[in-house]
Amino acid sequence: MLIYAQGAQLAQSQKAREKAREGSRLATSGMAHGIVQANLLTVPRQWAYDVLLYAQRNPKACPILEVIEDSGVESQLAPGSDLRKDIPRYRIWNDGKIIEEPNDVTRYWREDLDLVSFLIGCSFTFEAGLADAHIEIRHQTMGRNVPMYKTAIPCEQGGRLSGVLVVSMRPIKAERIADAVQISGRYPAVHGAPVHVGPPAELGIADLYMPDYGEAPVRLRAGEVPVFWACGVTPQAAITQARVPYAITHAPGCMFVTDVLNESYCL
Amino acid sequence: MLIYAQGAQLAQSQKAREKAREGSRLATSGMAHGIVQANLLTVPRQWAYDVLLYAQRNPKACPILEVIEDSGVESQLAPGSDLRKDIPRYRIWNDGKIIEEPNDVTRYWREDLDLVSFLIGCSFTFEAGLADAHIEIRHQTMGRNVPMYKTAIPCEQGGRLSGVLVVSMRPIKAERIADAVQISGRYPAVHGAPVHVGPPAELGIADLYMPDYGEAPVRLRAGEVPVFWACGVTPQAAITQARVPYAITHAPGCMFVTDVLNESYCL
Numbered sequence: 267m268l269i270y271a272q273g274a275q276l277a278q279s280q281k282a283r284e285k286a287r288e289g290s291r292l293a294t295s296g297m298a299h300g301i302v303q304a305n306l307l308t309v310p311r312q313w314a315y316d317v318l319l320y321a322q323r324n325p326k327a328c329p330i331l332e333v334i335e336d337s338g339v340e341s342q343l344a345p346g347s348d349l350r351k352d353i354p355r356y357r358i359w360n361d362g363k364i365i366e367e368p369n370d371v372t373r374y375w376r377e378d379l380d381l382v383s384f385l386i387g388c389s390f391t392f393e394a395g396l397a398d399a400h401i402e403i404r405h406q407t408m409g410r411n412v413p414m415y416k417t418a419i420p421c422e423q424g425g426r427l428s429g430v431l432v433v434s435m436r437p438i439k440a441e442r443i444a445d446a447v448q449i450s451g452r453y454p455a456v457h458g459a460p461v462h463v464g465p466p467a468e469l470g471i472a473d474l475y476m477p478d479y480g481e482a483p484v485r486l487r488a489g490e491v492p493v494f495w496a497c498g499v500t501p502q503a504a505i506t507q508a509r510v511p512y513a514i515t516h517a518p519g520c521m522f523v524t525d526v527l528n529e530s531y532c533l
Numbered sequence: 534m535l536i537y538a539q540g541a542q543l544a545q546s547q548k549a550r551e552k553a554r555e556g557s558r559l560a561t562s563g564m565a566h567g568i569v570q571a572n573l574l575t576v577p578r579q580w581a582y583d584v585l586l587y588a589q590r591n592p593k594a595c596p597i598l599e600v601i602e603d604s605g606v607e608s609q610l611a612p613g614s615d616l617r618k619d620i621p622r623y624r625i626w627n628d629g630k631i632i633e634e635p636n637d638v639t640r641y642w643r644e645d646l647d648l649v650s651f652l653i654g655c656s657f658t659f660e661a662g663l664a665d666a667h668i669e670i671r672h673q674t675m676g677r678n679v680p681m682y683k684t685a686i687p688c689e690q691g692g693r694l695s696g697v698l699v700v701s702m703r704p705i706k707a708e709r710i711a712d713a714v715q716i717s718g719r720y721p722a723v724h725g726a727p728v729h730v731g732p733p734a735e736l737g738i739a740d741l742y743m744p745d746y747g748e749a750p751v752r753l754r755a756g757e758v759p760v761f762w763a764c765g766v767t768p769q770a771a772i773t774q775a776r777v778p779y780a781i782t783h784a785p786g787c788m789f790v791t792d793v794l795n796e797s798y799c800l
Contacts, residue, residue: 451800458800533725533800
């Protein structure tokens with residue numbers, strides 16, 4: 267059941283999208299507290315089955331919240347929204363390579379390709395739950411984008427798509443890890459519980475302070491453990507791997523802010 | 534993470550499939566306690582995108598556990614299984630109509646259509662959790678198939694598929710309803726929490742003792758309330774509605790018994 271924000275909270279999410287429309291290129295972590303943010307992946311109709319199958323087989327990394335067909339631009343998670351303008355920073359992909367990072371993709375919206383857009387759950391959703399439980403979200407405290415890493419863990423292949431799991435990392439105090447697991451675990455539709463708690467080397471991450479996406483460094487303090495969650499940037503690694511001829515995505519950390527409350531996806 | 538049964542428990546699930554292979558046409562509720570059972574939907578590749586999209590938009594009714602492509606017959610949920618033989622009773626659909634209910638579909642396995650099979654979560658999975666909490670599963674006590682109903686509630690359209698929500702019903706004592714909701718709610722991948730507790734008329738069910746699928750009557754006793762869960766027979770209603778040219782499904786109540794423990798899908 268989708269539960270929509272109201273009043274002042276609704277104004278916050280609308281403002282977040284408005285800022286993006288007006289040209290802001292800022293990451294969205296911490297914006298519109300308590301409201302669902304989503305990853306965007308837009309592909310030609312010819313690739314939509316592959317994406318659906320890849321997502322079904324990798325539900326922790328690619329939990330699909332909505333599918334918008336027929337080159338549509340409005341999400342039902344945000345009435346009046348425009349997927350071409352409401353994200354601060356996009357990526358345009360040609361044959362698996364990024365060719366541009368615009369703030370508006372109207373002129374890239376190739377209706378001739380019969381575009382299908384996927385909104386995928388984002389861990390920023392449960393960050394609100396963590397913050398409410400007084401678990402510090404370090405990258406927010408530092409005013410930075412969350413650090414994200416390509417792991418050495420292969421995802422399940424789906425159609426023509428394959429690739430490695432991408433994770434986001436948050437340093438958590440040892441005594442709050444159980445809380446962080448349980449709180450995020452209540453949100454399986456937005457990555458849910460962590461995939462890994464502790465040594466980054468076992469994920470194939472050589473240097474915690476050299477993330478593949480997002481901003482470095484988000485430092486660990488004494489008594490903290492790095493905790494890793496599956497990340498909605500995972501499909502971007504698959505786009506590269508499969509050399510998808512054309513795709514539009516958000517830029518990591520610059521999400522689509524919906525009007526829907528986190529409670530919509532809380533068990 | 535898939536957790537496979539071992540030893541005596543594994544022998545139970547293998548025996549359930551063996552009985553089906555040997556010709557049993559019995560419903561599977563209560564068989565192989567603690568092991569996941571699944572609905573089957575097999576369609577031509579040309580309809581696979583529609584099914585994936587329909588499932589994504591109706592996750593409570595159609596939680597997909599596995600997709601088997603290329604006319605494959607072995608599920609990774611049950612190594613050595615054969616989807617054409619291991620279900621007690623199947624349905625063959627032509628243009629949305631049932632033309633036969635065989636015990637073996639080997640000769641209907643149209644590889645020329647490049648079949649894609651979907652295993653969909655089944656509420657029999659959380660019945661074990663209810664039974665473990667001493668909540669009586671009335672249809673099991675009565676040795677009957679669970680009663681299932683077409684509701685008046687439309688599902689979200691997905692591709693060429695649309696149709697109404699199908700639900701299963703279990704009578705639950707008023708004082709155990711909160712328990713039943715919470716226990717089943719821990720299994721979102723197999724329908725999760727109920728969709729409706731109480732008056733059947735509000736679902737468009739005219740007579741609780743005249744189910745559309747399964748066996749009547751499963752009587753309510755004094756102090757009991759009918760509790761309704763989304764049901765994996767829902768795609769069969771969509772097959773009829775869309776007049777899908779060719780499909781193979783299980784017969785309601787006669788499920789595919791896997792080798793995977795319910796804990797695999799418990800949050």
